[in-house]
Amino acid sequence: xxxxxxxxxxxxxxxxxxxxxxxxxxxxxxxxxxxxxxxxxxxxxxxxxxxxxxxxxxxxxxxxxxxxxxxxxxxxxxxxxxxxxxxxxxxxxxxxxxxxxxxxxxxxxxxxxxxxxxxxxxxxxxxxxxxxxxxxxxxxxxxxxxxxxxxxxxxxxxxxxxxxxxxxxxxxxxxxxxxxxxxxxxxxxxxxxxxxxxxxxxxxxxxxxxxxxxxxxxxxxxxxxxxxxxxxxxxxxxxxxxxxxxxxxxxxxxxx
Amino acid sequence: xxxxxxxxxxxxxxxxxxxxxxxxxxxxxxxxxxxxxxxxxxxxxxxxxxxxxxxxxxxxxxxxxxxxxxxxxxxxxxxxxxxxxxxxxxxxxxxxxxxxxxxxxxxxxxxxxxxxxxxxxxxxxxxxxxxxxxxxxxxxxxxxxxxxxxxxxxxxxxxxxxxxxxxxxxxxxxxxxxxxxxxxxxxxxxxxxxxxxxxxxxxxxxxxxxxxxxxxxxxxxxxxxxxxxxxxxxxxxxxxxxxxxxxxxxxxxxxxxxxxxxxxxxxxxxxxxxxxxxxxxxxxxxxxxxxxxxxxxxxxxxxxxxxxxxxxxxxxxxxxxxxxxxxxxxxxxxxxx
Numbered sequence: 001x002x003x004x005x006x007x008x009x010x011x012x013x014x015x016x017x018x019x020x021x022x023x024x025x026x027x028x029x030x031x032x033x034x035x036x037x038x039x040x041x042x043x044x045x046x047x048x049x050x051x052x053x054x055x056x057x058x059x060x061x062x063x064x065x066x067x068x069x070x071x072x073x074x075x076x077x078x079x080x081x082x083x084x085x086x087x088x089x090x091x092x093x094x095x096x097x098x099x100x101x102x103x104x105x106x107x108x109x110x111x112x113x114x115x116x117x118x119x120x121x122x123x124x125x126x127x128x129x130x131x132x133x134x135x136x137x138x139x140x141x142x143x144x145x146x147x148x149x150x151x152x153x154x155x156x157x158x159x160x161x162x163x164x165x166x167x168x169x170x171x172x173x174x175x176x177x178x179x180x181x182x183x184x185x186x187x188x189x190x191x192x193x194x195x196x197x198x199x200x201x202x203x204x205x206x207x208x209x210x211x212x213x214x215x216x217x218x219x220x221x222x223x224x225x226x227x228x229x230x231x232x233x234x235x236x237x238x239x240x241x242x243x244x245x246x247x248x249x250x251x252x253x254x255x256x
Numbered sequence: 257x258x259x260x261x262x263x264x265x266x267x268x269x270x271x272x273x274x275x276x277x278x279x280x281x282x283x284x285x286x287x288x289x290x291x292x293x294x295x296x297x298x299x300x301x302x303x304x305x306x307x308x309x310x311x312x313x314x315x316x317x318x319x320x321x322x323x324x325x326x327x328x329x330x331x332x333x334x335x336x337x338x339x340x341x342x343x344x345x346x347x348x349x350x351x352x353x354x355x356x357x358x359x360x361x362x363x364x365x366x367x368x369x370x371x372x373x374x375x376x377x378x379x380x381x382x383x384x385x386x387x388x389x390x391x392x393x394x395x396x397x398x399x400x401x402x403x404x405x406x407x408x409x410x411x412x413x414x415x416x417x418x419x420x421x422x423x424x425x426x427x428x429x430x431x432x433x434x435x436x437x438x439x440x441x442x443x444x445x446x447x448x449x450x451x452x453x454x455x456x457x458x459x460x461x462x463x464x465x466x467x468x469x470x471x472x473x474x475x476x477x478x479x480x481x482x483x484x485x486x487x488x489x490x491x492x493x494x495x496x497x498x499x500x501x502x503x504x505x506x507x508x509x510x511x512x513x514x515x516x517x518x519x520x521x522x523x524x525x526x527x528x529x530x531x532x533x534x535x536x537x538x539x540x541x542x543x544x545x546x547x548x549x550x551x552x553x554x555x556x557x558x559x560x561x562x563x564x565x566x567x568x569x570x571x572x573x574x575x576x577x578x579x580x581x582x583x584x585x586x587x588x589x590x591x592x593x
Contacts, residue, residue: 072453090447101444105456107437111465114436115429146579168456
C-alpha cells in the first residue's frame with residue numbers, strides 16, 4: 001500500500017532550481033535511500049516534504065492527504081518524523097526534555113490547566129514522563145535522562161535524535177545522513193539501530209546517506225539525485241552498475 | 257511524623273510566616289517607610305523581570321518594550337480604581353483591579369504577538385520598541401487621562417502584603433508554565449526553532465501564549481506600581497524603564513526564575529544605593545541614567561549568562577522534574593574480598 005507519493009515536486013531558490021520534478025512512491029514498510037553528490041537537493045526534498053519549505057510546484061500526498069501548505073507541526077503530528085544531517089538537538093535541555101518535547105502534539109491539557117497544575121494535568125505529565133523514560137530505555141539512554149543533551153558523546157547524540165524523532169509516533173521516518181561523522185564501528189551499530197527501530201515501530205524509512213556501506217547494506221531501492229534531477233532509480237545492484245551514477249557520484253569517490 | 261509533615265509543608269509554612277511579617281514589621285515600625293518602599297520595588301521588579309525573562313530568556317526572542325505593557329496595566333488599573341470602583345470598595349476590589357490591568361496588557365500582548373511571530377529574528381525587537389514609543393505618545397496625547405501631566409487619585413493600596421502575594425503568585429504561575437508542555441515547547445524554540453517544529457511543537461502557539469502571559473505579568477506589575485506611587489505619567493514608562501528590565505533579566509540570568517529574583521533584588525538595591533551615594537557626594541542624580549545601560553554592556557561582555565543563567569533553585573522545580581537522588585537508605589552490599 002502506498003504511504004507517501006511525491007509528484008513532480010520542483011523547488012526554486014531564487015534563480016536556482018534545487019529540486020526538479022522529483023517523484024517518489026513509497027510503500028508501507030519500505031526502506032528507500034536517496035543518494036547523490038553534495039548539493040544535489042537531497043535535504044531540500046526532506047524540507048519540502050516536512051513543510052519547512054513550500055514546493056514551488058508539485059504534490060505531496062501522505063496517507064491520502066495533501067501535505068503542501070500545511071504547517072510543519074501538523075505534518076509531523078500526522079505521522080512523519082525526521083532527523084538532521086548536522087545533529088540538531090535542544091542542546092541546553094536535558095535528554096528527558098528532548099524526548100518530552102516530541103510529545104507536544106499529544107498533550108491535551110490546556111494552558112490554564114497547566115498553569116494551575118490541575119490533577120488532570122499532573123496525571124498527563126506523569127504519563128508523558130513515564131512514556132519518555134521507557135522510550136529512552138529502548139535506546140539505552142535512560143541512564144542519561146538528566147544530562148543536558150550537549151554533554152552526550154556524538155554517537156549518543158545521534159541516537160537521541162533518532163529517539164526524539166520516533167517519540168512523535170511516526171509512520172514514516174526521514175533520516176538525513178545518520179552516519180555522517182561516524183567511524184566504521186559506530187556505523188555498524190547505526191545499521192543495527194535502524195533495522196531495530198524499523199521493525200519495532202513498523203516504520204517506513206526514507207534515507208539520505210553518503211556512506212555506501214549503509215545504503216547498499218539496508219536499502220531496498222535507491223534513487224540518485226544530481227543537480228536536483230533524478231538520474232537513476234533501482235535496486236542497489238542496478239545502481240552500482242549504472243554508468244550515469246558511476247559518472248556522477250560513485251566515480252568521483254573512486255578517483256578521490 | 258513531624259519531620260514528614262515539615263518536609264511536605266515547609267515551603268507553605270515559610271511563605272505564610274513571611275506573609276504575616278509583611279503586615280507586622282511595617283506596622284510596629286521595625287522596617288521604616290523607606291525600607292518598606294524599597295522592598296515593594298524589589299517585589300514589583302521581580303514580577304517585571306520574570307515577565308521579560310519569559311520572552312527574552314525562555315523563548316529566546318528579544319523584547320525591548322515591556323514598559324509599554326506595564327503602562328497599559330498601570331493606566332487600566334488606575335482608571336478603574338479612580339473612575340469605576342466606588343471608593344469604599346477600593347481595598348476589597350484591589351486584587352480584581354490589578355488582574356484587570358494584567359488582562360488588558362495581555363490583550364495588547366496578543367495584538368502584538370500575532371503579526372510579530374509571523375516572521376523570525378530581530379523583528380520582535382523592532383516591533384516592541386515601536387510599541388513602547390506608541391503607548392507613551394498615545395498616553396501623552398489623551399487629555400481625558402491627564403495627557404503628559406499624568407494621572408492621579410488612586411489611594412495607596414499597594415502594601416508590602418499585596419506585593420508579596422503577587423510575587424508568590426507570579427513565581428508559582430511562571431514555574432507551572434515553564435514546567436509544562438508549553439514551557440518546554442517554548443524553550444525548544446530558543447534552542448532551535450526549526451527543529452522544534454519538526455518534532456511537532458506548534459511554535460506559533462507556544463510563542464503567542466508565552467508572550468501574552470508575559471504581557472499579563474508586566475500589566476500586573478504596572479498596576480501595583482501605580483497604586484504605590486499614586487501618580488503615574490507617560491514618562492514613567494519609557495525605553496529607559498524597559499532597559500532597567502533588560503538589565504535585571506541579564507544580571508540574574510536568562511531562563512531562570514531564581515535568577516530573576518536575584519537579578520531584580522540586586523539591581524533594585526544597587527540602584528537605590530547609587531541614589532544615596534550620589535546624594536551624599538552632591539552629584540546630579542542624572543548620572544543614574546548611565547548606570548543601567550552601562551551595566552547591560554558590561555554584562556553582555558563579561559557575563560552573558562548572568563548570576564544563574566539556565567539554572568534553577570531546586571525548590572522551584574516540580575517533584576517530577578527534580579534530579580532523582582540515588583535511594584539513600586538502601587544499604588550497599590558488602591563486597592567480598
